[in-house]
Amino acid sequence: MxxxxxxxxxxxxxxxxxxxxxxxxxxxxxxxxxxxxxxxxxxxxxxxxxxxxxxxxxxxxxxxxxxxxxxxxxxxxxxxxxxxxxxxVPSQTEGKLNLQLTPDFAICDTCKEEITDPNNRRYHYPFATCVNCGPRWAITNKFPFERDHTNMAVFEMCDSCVTEYQDSSNRRFHSQTNSCSHCGIELKLTDAKGDTISGEDAIQKTASFIKDGNIVAIKNTSGYLLCCDATNPLAIQKLRERKRRPTKPFAILYPSLSLLKQHLKVSKIQEEILTSPESPIVIIPKTDLDGNLAVEELAPHLNQLGIMLPYSGILHLLATELGIPIVATSGNIHASPIISDADMAHHELAEVADYFLNHNLEITNPQDDSVVKYSNRLHEKVIFRRSRGLSPNFDAEVKTDKKILAMGGHLKSTLAFIPNDYLYISQYLGNLDHFDVYDRYMNTAAKYTKLFEVLPETILVDKHPAYNSTLHGMELGKKWNIPVASVQHHKAHFASVLGEHGLFDRNTPILGVVWDGTGYGDDSQIWGGEFFTYHHQAMERVGHFEYFDWLASDKMAKEPRISFFSLADAAMNEEIQQKFSKEEISIYRHLKKKELLKTSSVGRLFDAVASLLNICDLNTYEGEAAILLENQVHQYLLENCTSYISEINDGIVPTHLLFAKIHHDYRSGRDKQEIIVDFLFTLTTMVIKMAEQQNIKEIAMSGGVFQNTVLVDMIKELAGSEYKLYFNRNLSPNDENISFGQVAYHQYIKH
Known part of the structure; x- marks a missing residue:
């Protein structure tokens, strides 16, 4: 029947x-x-x-x-x-949007084969897609996901594409992004003035320009990339000067996995994520490098490289034509958001790129490439940037009937929104000090409320009163006449790990270790080296690194030598005189005498150690000193490590004593790598000692310091099977997780 x-x-x-x-x-x-x-x-x-x-x-x-x-x-x-x-049947909507959004997917192997097959009708068509691959979120204006709701709507399918679309045996059956060279997206190659370069195939001509040492701005499917020959030191240096990016490492696009494996040692897990539908940049050690990459120009002073494989048709065709690795860095001026509009690209990048490879597919949601790293010893996954392919969905259960908008942090900003049964976390947006980033941040918040046709009932902001994210949240609260609640920065970090792992219902207490560069504390000091406990919906601060002077405001994060000055005692006068002029010494000593603002920041402690060891006095990009410090460690044996500190008294880690002991070792001529290893071992020991003092066997860790994969490995090794450790796994440990942490804290913690 x-x-x-x-x-x-x-x-x-x-x-x-x-x-x-x-x-x-x-x-x-x-x-x-x-x-x-x-x-x-x-x-x-x-x-x-x-x-x-x-x-x-x-x-x-x-x-x-x-x-x-x-x-x-x-x-x-x-x-x-x-x-x-x-x-x-066509989509039918009777209510407001209540589904997961669709992220962008890397081009599949079958589409790759088609566009490089001279006998296929899509030969050399850079925008071939099917139901298994292609841009989604980047070109979507609203849902449900239909062609008319995307920027593909202006490209009417030709008869051949319609036939594929209607054929149930074809993998393009009902593929909403289906197109070909007869009916689809068109490339246009121009010079820096905007004059069209015609004649040869645009991809072939672009490849020849790159081989000749030129810089080309390429409009990819999620935004512009600035590209040049990764084996040409002069071209890379030219890009650095024009982009105003003196030392920050560049991402490298390899033409194929096979060539990459000839040049670098790639683990199975790294290979899997490089070739995944998300296809992020993967940070890989450059040990056993066998190739002609201009390594020092690509990643100055670093023993690792950011590698990716072609994840779009346009990149695959270009890489195939070139056959060499190229730089593929975000198309922007340093610290500005990635550009996706051709007119803006020509205006902003005219002094950077020699040529522009454009296309006429509009990009609604531009995104940077996501960045992932695996620790060398234990292969712990650490997300450095969560963007293309990973956003805007987030699979974490948050029990709430409220519609919530969380404004996140300031330096590595994201937004979190719960308009329905799902949680959405935006792509990485960036440092809100920069107007262009702040503008995109505000537009993203507006876009979410428009897309879901709903306003939040509560807005969550960081406790720092001067963060632009906080200020914009307050503005929206006033505009919409809804309540605004603040969440302390480091408690949000801790809550982000608890939320990711579903730990709020645990009956046993959990220790929270949150180490980063800066955050406004409950006592109005600058926190950054914090210990918390969580038990029965209550979160309590139980310890921190000993306070030291917060000098020169935001300048302290940009100049590690200032952190050194703050922690320096009389025995370090010789180093102070080497790093500062007499006038500077006078100014900073005066500041130290009257400074009331203190910090417990482990991020600034890293800076101070990097400066002491003459590794970095001035950061040219965020976190440079800490990255260079970690870069000094090539190997270690845990049994040979020694902690500089033996005890935590009344919950306080003696920061000044720790720094003085490191200085003593440095003055005695001890090897830098040994000092750094013992410094990291000391931090690791402090985690375990605090857990012992609190009689806790489960530890959750977050904050930008935990992007240090040597530290992560060391903690896991020292903890062994005695402790259960939790790290951010699908979010970055840095401030990108603050928006989610604000939501999790607000929903589960008594406040």
């Missing part, structure tokens, strides 16, 4: 080939009905034998499309309906 059922699928089920997959599955089981997208996901109506419908349902859940992530699924019997076959 024929019965009828309704199936609802929620999660990441749009823009991933779900409807065509359902169509073919229904054909396989001989079922009639329909499938469509709606504001909540995918809705399926089926009529047929109950046994076959059950088999269909089970198969769909167990074998969904490879890019899909089913969150919930429901099967319910309905009044019997008669269908004429099975069909994919």
């Amino acid at each position: 024929s019965k009828s059922f309704k199936i609802i699928m929620t999660g990441r089920v749009q823009g991933v080939g779900f409807r065509p997959h359902v169509f073919n599955l229904a054909q396989k089981f001989g079922l009639k009905g329909s499938v469509s997208n709606n504001e909540e996901g995918v809705i399926i109506y089926l009529s047929g034998e109950f046994e076959k419908i059950q088999q269909f349902y089970k198969t769909l859940i167990q074998q969904p499309p490879k890019l899909a992530k089913i969150r919930d699924h429901y099967l319910s019997e309905i009044t019997h309906r008669t269908f004429d076959g099975f069909s994919i």
Whole structure:
């Protein structure tokens, strides 16, 4: 007897080939009905034998499309309906958006083969996509995910593309981004003045320009990239000078995995993520480097390189044509957001790029490349930047009926929004000191409320009263007449780890270790070396690194030598005189005498140690001193490590004593690497000692300091099986996790 059922699928089920997959599955089981997208996901109506419908349902859940992530699924019997076959019907929305958004996906292997096959009709077409790959979030204006809701709407499919779109056996069956060279996106190569360069194939000409030492701004599918020959020191140096980026490492695009593995040692886990649908930049040690990369120009003074593989058709064709690794860094002036508009690119980058490779597909949501690193010894994953391919969804359960907008931090800003049953976290936006970044930040907040057609009921901000994120949150609260609540910065960090791992319901206490550069504390001092406990929905600060003077405000983070000056005692006068002029010494000594603002920052302690060891006195990019410090460590044996500090008294780690002992070792001529290893071991020991004092066996760690993968490995090794450790796993430990931490804290912590 024929019965009828309704199936609802929620999660990441749009823009991933779900409807065509359902169509073919229904054909396989001989079922009639329909499938469509709606504001909540995918809705399926089926009529047929109950046994076959059950088999269909089970198969769909167990074998969904490879890019899909089913969150919930429901099967319910309905009044019997008669269908004429099975069909994919246009999206029907009856309410507000309540589904996961679809991130961008790297070009699949099949599309790669097509665009490099002279016999294929998409030969050399850079924008080939299918249901398994291509831009999604970058070109989406609203959901449900349909062509008319994306920037592909202006490109009407030709007869050949329509045939593919309608063919259930074709992988482009109902592919909303389908196009080809006859009906799709067009490339345009120009010089810096904007004059068109015609004649040769644009990709071939771009490759020849790069080989000749030129810099080309390439409009990729998520924003512009500035590219040059990674084997040409002069071209790289020219890019550094023009982009005003003197030492920060550049990302390197390798043409193929095979060439990369000839040049660098790549682990299995690194290979897997390099070739994943997310295809982030992966930071890889440059040990056993075998190739002609201009290493020192690409990553000055570093023993690691940021590597990625071609994740779009345009990058794949260019890389194939070149056959050499190239620089592929964000298309912007240093510290500004990535550019996606051609007119803006020509205006802002005219003095940087020699040529521009543009296309006429509009990008609605520009994104930087995501960045991931694995620790060398224990392969712990650390996200350095969460953006293309990883945002804007976030799979973490937050129990709330409220609609919440969390404004995040200031330096590495993100936004978190709960407008429905899902949590969304924006791509990395950047430092809100810069107007262009702040402008994009404000536009992103406005875009979310427009996309979901709902305003928040509560706004969460950082406790720092002068953060632009806080100020904008206060403005929105006043504009919309809704309450604004503040969450202390480091408590948000701690809550982000608790939230990621679902630890709020634990009956046993958890120690929180939050180390970073800066954050406004509950006592109005600058925190950054904090210990907390969490138990029964209560969070308490139980310790911190000993306070030292916070000098020269934000300048302290830019000049590690100032952190050194703050911690220096009389025995360090010789070093002070080497690093400062007499006038500076007088000014900073005067500041120390009257300074009331103190800090417990472990980030600034790293700076001070880097300056003491003459590794870095002035940062040219954020965190440079800490990165260079970690870079000094090539290997260590835990059994040979010694802690500079033996005890924590009344919850206070003696920062000044620690620094004085490091100085003593340095003056005695001890090897820098040994000093740094023991410094990191001391920090590791402090974590375990605090856990012992609090009688706690579970430890959650967050903050930018935990981007140091040597420190992460060392803590895991020392903790062994005696302690259960938690780190940020799908968020960066840096301030990108603050927006999520604000939401988690607000929902679960008594306040």
